[in-house]
Amino acid sequence: MDGPRRGILFALGAYGVWGLFPAFWKLMAAVPPPEVLAYRVVWTVAMVAVLVSWDRRWGEVLSLLAIRRHVMVLAASTLCISVNWLVFIAAVGHGNVLEASMGYFLNPLVNVALGVVVLKERLRLAQWLAVGLAVAGVAQLAMVTGQAPWVALILAGTFGFYGLLRKRLPVAPLTGLTVETLLMLPFALAYLAWRLADGAPLMGGGLPVAAALVASGPVTAVPLMWFAAAAARLRYATLGFLQYIAPTGHFLLAVLAYGEIPGPAHMVTFAAIWAAILLYTADSWWAHHRVKRRLAADSPG
Numbered sequence: 001m002d003g004p005r006r007g008i009l010f011a012l013g014a015y016g017v018w019g020l021f022p023a024f025w026k027l028m029a030a031v032p033p034p035e036v037l038a039y040r041v042v043w044t045v046a047m048v049a050v051l052v053s054w055d056r057r058w059g060e061v062l063s064l065l066a067i068r069r070h071v072m073v074l075a076a077s078t079l080c081i082s083v084n085w086l087v088f089i090a091a092v093g094h095g096n097v098l099e100a101s102m103g104y105f106l107n108p109l110v111n112v113a114l115g116v117v118v119l120k121e122r123l124r125l126a127q128w129l130a131v132g133l134a135v136a137g138v139a140q141l142a143m144v145t146g147q148a149p150w151v152a153l154i155l156a157g158t159f160g161f162y163g164l165l166r167k168r169l170p171v172a173p174l175t176g177l178t179v180e181t182l183l184m185l186p187f188a189l190a191y192l193a194w195r196l197a198d199g200a201p202l203m204g205g206g207l208p209v210a211a212a213l214v215a216s217g218p219v220t221a222v223p224l225m226w227f228a229a230a231a232a233r234l235r236y237a238t239l240g241f242l243q244y245i246a247p248t249g250h251f252l253l254a255v256l257a258y259g260e261i262p263g264p265a266h267m268v269t270f271a272a273i274w275a276a277i278l279l280y281t282a283d284s285w286w287a288h289h290r291v292k293r294r295l296a297a298d299s300p301g
Contacts, residue, residue, distance in 0.1 A: 007233025011242045014226040017219070019249020022100070023257070024219060025092040027212040031204045033090040035195055036213070038188035039203070040085065043217030045185050048178045051221065060175050071179070073169045078180040080162040084155060091151045098260040101250030103155030105273050108243065109134045109280065110160035118164060126283035130276040137272025144265035173228040177221065241281060 028036045052058055064070055091100040109131055115121040123131070142148040166176060196202060203210035231239060251270075254260040262270065 004233055007230045007238075008242075010226045011230035011234060011239060012245070014223040014230060015242055015245035016249070017223040017226075018246035020253075021088070021246075022092045022097045022250055022253045024212070024215075025089050028089075028204065028209055028216075029093040031209060031213075033086055033093055034191060035200065035204075036089050036093075036216075037082070037086045038191045038195075039213040040089075040216040040220060041181055041184045041188035042192070043214055044177070044220045045181045045217075047217035047221040048174060048181060051174055051225070052178055055174070057172075057175060060172070061178050064171060064175060064179055065182075070169055070171075071183075073165055074171075074176065074179050075183055077162050077165040077169075077176075078183045080158045080165065081180060082184055084158040084162065087151060087154050087158070091155075095258060095260065096151055097250055097254035097258055098262055098266065099149050099151040100155060101247045101254060102149060102266075102270065102273065103152035104159070104247035104250065105244070105270070105277065106134060106138075106152060106156040107159050107247075109273075109276055110156045111163060112280070114160050114164050124283060124287070126279055130280035130283070133272050133276035133279065137269040137276070140272075141265050141269040149269070173224050174221075177224060244277065 025036070031039075052061060064074075088100055091097065112123065112127060113131055116123060138149060138153070169176075171179075203213055230242075255262070
C-alpha cells in the first residue's frame with residue numbers, strides 16, 4: 001500500500017477514535033473530572049514511557065528537557081492541553097457534548113485568527129468572511145441565550161494556543177507528549193494522593209471504571225501516533241479536511257445517543273460555523289489549485 005493510502009488509514013483511525021471520545025469518557029462520568037484527568041496523566045506517562053523505550057528516544061527527551069527555553073514553551077503548552085482535557089472530560093460528564101463538538105468545529109477558524117494576530121499572517125477576503133461568519137454565529141448564541149458558549153470557546157481557544165505553541169517549537173509528537181505529561185505528573189500524583197487521603201476510592205472504586213482509567217493512557221497516546229503517521233504522508237489540506245470527522249462524531253453522539261437536541265439558537269450557530277468551514281475549505285482548495293495551474297503554466301516544456 002502506497003504512502004498516501006496508508007496516511008488516509010492512519011488519519012481515519014486517529015480522527016475516528018477522537019470522534020468516539022465522548023463515549024469513552026462517559027464510562028468514567030461518576031468520577032470527578034479532575035480525578036479522571038489525573039489518572040489520564042498517570043497512565044499516559046506509563047504508555048509513552050513504553051513507546052519511548054521501544055523507540056529508544058529517551059536521549060531525545062532528556063535533550064529537550066535540558067534546554068530551558070524549550071521547557072518553558074512546553075510548560076505553556078502543557079497548561080493549555082491540561083485545561084483542554086479537563087474541560088472536555090467535564091463537558092462529557094455533565095452532558096454537554098454538543099457544545100464540546102462546537103468547540104472543535106470552531107478550532108480551525110481559531111487557528112486562522114491566531115495566525116493573523118500572533119504570526120501576522122494575511123488572509124484572503126473569503127477567509128475573512130469565514131472567520132466573520134463564525135464570530136457572528138457565536139455572538140448570536142450569546143445574545144439569544146444570555147451567555148457565551150464557554151465550553152466551546154475554551155476548548156477551541158486552548159487547543160488553538162496549544163497548536164500555536166507546538167508550531168513554534170516543532171518537536172516529534174511522542175517526544176513532546178512525553179515531556180508534557182511528565183510536567184503534569186507531579187501535580188496529578190499530588191492530587192490523587194490528596195483524594196485518596198480524603199477517602200476517595202482507588203481507581204474509581206470499581207473494575208469497569210478502573211479498566212477505563214487504565215485504558216485512558218493508550219487511548220490518549222495511540223491516536224496521536226496515528227495522527228503523526230498521517231501527517232507525514234498526507235498533504236496538509238487533506239489532513240485539514242479529515243479533521244472534521246472528530247467533531248462530527250461528537251455531534252452525532254450528542255444528538256443520537258445522548259439526547260442533546262440543539263435548540264434554534266444553537267442550530268443557527270452551528271449553521272454559521274459549518275458555512276464558515278465550507279467557505280474556508282473551498283477558498284483553500286481553489287487557492288491551492290490556482291497555484292498548481294500557475295506552476296504548471298510556468299514550467300518549461
